[in-house]
Amino acid sequence: MSDKQIGNVWVFIEQDDGKIADVSLELVSKARELAAELGVRTEGVFLGSDVAGLVPSLHEYGCDNVFLAQDPGLALFSALPYTKVIVDLVKARRPNIMMFGATPLGRSLAPRIASKLLAGLTADCTDLQIDDFEDRANKRVLKQKLMQIRPAFGGNIIATIVNSWEDPQMVTVREGVMRLDEPTPGRTGEVTEVAVELSDEDTIVSIIERFRAESSVNLKAAQIIVAGGYGVGSKENFDLVLEFAETIGAGVGASRAAVDAGWVDHDHQVGQTGVTVRPRLYIACGISGSVQHRAGMSDSAKIVAINSDANSPIFAIADYGIVGDLHDVIPKFIKAYRARV
Amino acid sequence: MSLKIFVCVKQVPDTKNITGQAMKEDGTVNRAALPAIFNPEDLNALEMALELRDEHGGKVIVCTMGPPAAADVLRHALYMGADETILVSDRAFAGADTLATSYTLACAVQKYGECDIVICGHQAIDGDTAQVGPQLAEKLDVPQITFVEGVLDVSEGRVRAKALIEGGYEVVESPTPVLMTVVGSANVPRPAGARRLMTYKKAVTRSELQAQHGGADYEDANQVAAEEDRLRERGLWIHEWHVEDIGADRERVGMPGSPTKVKKIESVVLSGQEFHDVPATQEGINELVHELISEHILS
Numbered sequence: 001m002s003d004k005q006i007g008n009v010w011v012f013i014e015q016d017d018g019k020i021a022d023v024s025l026e027l028v029s030k031a032r033e034l035a036a037e038l039g040v041r042t043e044g045v046f047l048g049s050d051v052a053g054l055v056p057s058l059h060e061y062g063c064d065n066v067f068l069a070q071d072p073g074l075a076l077f078s079a080l081p082y083t084k085v086i087v088d089l090v091k092a093r094r095p096n097i098m099m100f101g102a103t104p105l106g107r108s109l110a111p112r113i114a115s116k117l118l119a120g121l122t123a124d125c126t127d128l129q130i131d132d133f134e135d136r137a138n139k140r141v142l143k144q145k146l147m148q149i150r151p152a153f154g155g156n157i158i159a160t161i162v163n164s165w166e167d168p169q170m171v172t173v174r175e176g177v178m179r180l181d182e183p184t185p186g187r188t189g190e191v192t193e194v195a196v197e198l199s200d201e202d203t204i205v206s207i208i209e210r211f212r213a214e215s216s217v218n219l220k221a222a223q224i225i226v227a228g229g230y231g232v233g234s235k236e237n238f239d240l241v242l243e244f245a246e247t248i249g250a251g252v253g254a255s256r257a258a259v260d261a262g263w264v265d266h267d268h269q270v271g272q273t274g275v276t277v278r279p280r281l282y283i284a285c286g287i288s289g290s291v292q293h294r295a296g297m298s299d300s301a302k303i304v305a306i307n308s309d310a311n312s313p314i315f316a317i318a319d320y321g322i323v324g325d326l327h328d329v330i331p332k333f334i335k336a337y338r339a340r341v
Numbered sequence: 342m343s344l345k346i347f348v349c350v351k352q353v354p355d356t357k358n359i360t361g362q363a364m365k366e367d368g369t370v371n372r373a374a375l376p377a378i379f380n381p382e383d384l385n386a387l388e389m390a391l392e393l394r395d396e397h398g399g400k401v402i403v404c405t406m407g408p409p410a411a412a413d414v415l416r417h418a419l420y421m422g423a424d425e426t427i428l429v430s431d432r433a434f435a436g437a438d439t440l441a442t443s444y445t446l447a448c449a450v451q452k453y454g455e456c457d458i459v460i461c462g463h464q465a466i467d468g469d470t471a472q473v474g475p476q477l478a479e480k481l482d483v484p485q486i487t488f489v490e491g492v493l494d495v496s497e498g499r500v501r502a503k504a505l506i507e508g509g510y511e512v513v514e515s516p517t518p519v520l521m522t523v524v525g526s527a528n529v530p531r532p533a534g535a536r537r538l539m540t541y542k543k544a545v546t547r548s549e550l551q552a553q554h555g556g557a558d559y560e561d562a563n564q565v566a567a568e569e570d571r572l573r574e575r576g577l578w579i580h581e582w583h584v585e586d587i588g589a590d591r592e593r594v595g596m597p598g599s600p601t602k603v604k605k606i607e608s609v610v611l612s613g614q615e616f617h618d619v620p621a622t623q624e625g626i627n628e629l630v631h632e633l634i635s636e637h638i639l640s
Contacts, residue, residue: 016507021507079475079484083479104488104505104507105506107471107472107475107487108475109475111475111479112475112479115440115443115475115476115479115480116479118440118600119440119600120438120440120600120601121440121472123471123472124469133604135602137596137602147604148601152467152469153356153467153468157606157607158607158608159603159606159607160603160604160605161601161603162601162602162604164600164602165600204484204515205484206514208511208512208514209511210509210511210512211511213508213509248639249640281633281638301638304619315616318616319616319617320616320617320619320629321618321619322625322629323618323621325621328621329621329626332621332622332623333629335623336623336627336630336631337630
C-alpha cells in the first residue's frame with residue numbers, strides 16, 4: 001500500500017431542485033480538514049441535470065475539483081443510474097475516502113455503491129479522524145486510515161471502525177454533525193466534466209409522482225434547541241419558550257404533548273414520530289421525557305432539563321437539571337444570558 | 342397472478358427497552374440480559390409481504406441469518422402467516438459486516454430460486470445502518486425501492502410503491518424482480534394467530550430436532566429421518582442452510598468477508614441520576630450559563 005499514490009477525499013454532493021443539501025457542504029468542510037492532514041485534494045462528485053451553475057459555490061465552500069456529471073436521466077435521484085456513474089468514476093479515479101450525507105438518498109445510494117465496489121461502508125459516523133490501524137489478523141499496520149466513529153447498539157456504545165480493504169473508505173454522516181465552515185467568496189477550482197452514458201437497464205425504475213413540502217423549520221441543523229412540553233401549560237405560555245429560544249439563538253423544539261395540545265406546529269416535534277436531533281445543547285422545558293421523546297434527542301451533546309417534578313425521567317439523561325417552575329427559571333436564564341460578558 | 346415474496350428478517354437485542362436489570366453496575370449495558378426480539382421494521386416487512394400474498398396469491402418465504410436461536414423469529418413468522426422459513430446459520434458467518442451479510446443473504450435467495458419481490462425492514466435496531474437492503478439488491482442485480490411506506494399496485498411484472506424522501510415522498514415504479522425496504526410507518530404488523538401458534542410452535546430446524554433426540558450422537562438415525570419427513574409434510578420444517586448449502590465462498594462470508602473492522606468499542610455510561618443539580622436561583626443559573634459559555638456550548 002505504501003508505495004501507492006494516496007487518493008483524494010471525495011464528497012457526494014446531494015442536490016434537489018437546484019439546491020445543494022446542507023449536509024453535503026458540511027462534509028466538504030470536514031473533507032478539507034482530512035485532505036489537509038493526508039496532503040491530498042478535496043473533490044466533489046456532483047450529479048444532476050443542468051446544475052453547472054452551482055459549481056462555483058462548491059469551490060467557494062472548499063472543493064478543489066468538482067466532478068460534474070450531467071444528464072436528463074440524473075435530474076432526479078434514482079439508485080441505478082447514480083450508482084453506475086459513481087462506480088465508474090471511482091474505478092477510474094481511485095479516491096481514498098468517499099463521504100455521503102446520511103439522508104434518505106445517501107442511505108440508499110452509498111450501500112449500493114459500496115456493494116458494487118466491495119468497499120467497507122460505515123453509517124452515521126459522528127466523528128472522523130486519521131490514524132494508523134494495527135490489523136492484527138493480518139499482522140500489518142495500515143498507515144493513515146480513516147477512523148470511522150459511530151454510536152451503535154441503540155446508542156449504548158461508541159465504536160471506532162476501520163476499512164481494512166482497498167480504498168475507498170466510505171462513510172455516511174448525518175446533517176448537523178460536522179461543522180460548516182464559511183465559504184470563501186471568489187475561491188475558484190477545477191471542474192472535471194464526466195461523460196454520462198445511461199443504458200435502458202439503468203433507467204428501468206421510474207418516478208411517477210413526487211411531493212416535497214418545504215419546511216420552514218430546520219431543527220436538524222440547529223446547534224442549540226430549546227424545547228417545550230406539556231409542562232409549559234398553555235399556548236400563551238409557549239411564547240416564553242419562543243422568547244428563550246430567540247434570545248440564545250436556538251431552534252424551537254416540542255414534545256408530542258405540546259404539539260397535540262396545539263401550542264406549536266408538528267414541524268417542531270422532536271422524538272420518535274417527529275425529527276431526531278443531536279444538537280450541541282438541548283434545553284428541555286416542562287418535558288417529562290418519555291422514551292419516545294428521548295429517542296429523538298438523547299444524542300444531544302449536552303442536555304439541560306427544567307422541570308418542576310424532580311422525578312421526571314428527563315433528569316435521568318440530563319447533564320444539568322434545574323428542578324423548578326419553568327416560568328420562573330426561564331426568565332432567570334434569559335437574564336443570565338443577556339448579562340454574559 | 343401468484344407472487345413469490347422473499348422476506349429477510351433479523352433477530353436483534355432489544356436495544357430500545359433497556360431496563361434496570363440490563364444495566365451493569367458501571368452503568369454500561371449488559372447485552373446478555375437484553376431479550377432477543379424480532380427486529381421491529383422486519384415485522385413491517387413481513388406484514389407487507391403477507392398482505393400482498395393475501396391479495397394477489399402466492400407464497401411468503403421468510404429467511405434469517407443468525408445463530409441457531411434465531412429460529413425463534415422464524416417460528417414467529419409462521420405464527421403470523423409465513424408459508425416457508427429458512428435459517429441460514431453457520432459459525433463461518435460470525436463477525437459479518439453488512440457487505441458479508443448481504444452476500445450471504447444473496448446466496449440464500451439464489452439457492453431458493455427466482456422470486457418476484459424481496460422485502461427487508463428498513464434497518465435493524467442493533468446497528469441502525471439500513472445498508473443490507475440496498476447491498477442485497479446490488480448483489481442480486483435487481484432494482485431497489487427504499488423507505489417504502491406502501492405498495493400501491495402490483496401488476497404482471499411491475500410494482501408501484503410509495504417511498505419516503507427528504508421532506509416528502511415519491512411514487513416509484515419498478516419492474517420485478519425488485520427489492521424493497523420497508524419503514525415502520527408502513528403498516529401495523531398482525532399479531533401471532535392463536536391457531537397458527539398452536540400448530541407452528543412445533544416447527545423445528547434439523548439441529549433442534551437432533552437436540553430433541555439427544556444431540557448429534559442420537560441413537561436411532563432412521564427414527565429421526567422419519568420424524569423429519571413427517572414434519573416436512575406438515576409444514577413444520579424450518580430449513581437450515583449452512584455455508585455449503587448456499588454455495589457461499591468462505592472468503593466472502595463472516596469475518597474474512599468483512600472489510601470493516603472494529604478497532605475499539607467504548608460503552609456509553611448513561612448519566613442516570615448523575616446530572617449536575619443546578620439550584621433554581623439566579624446565582625445557580627448564572628453559574629450554569631457561565632459554564633456553558635466557557636465550554637463553548639453556548640455562545
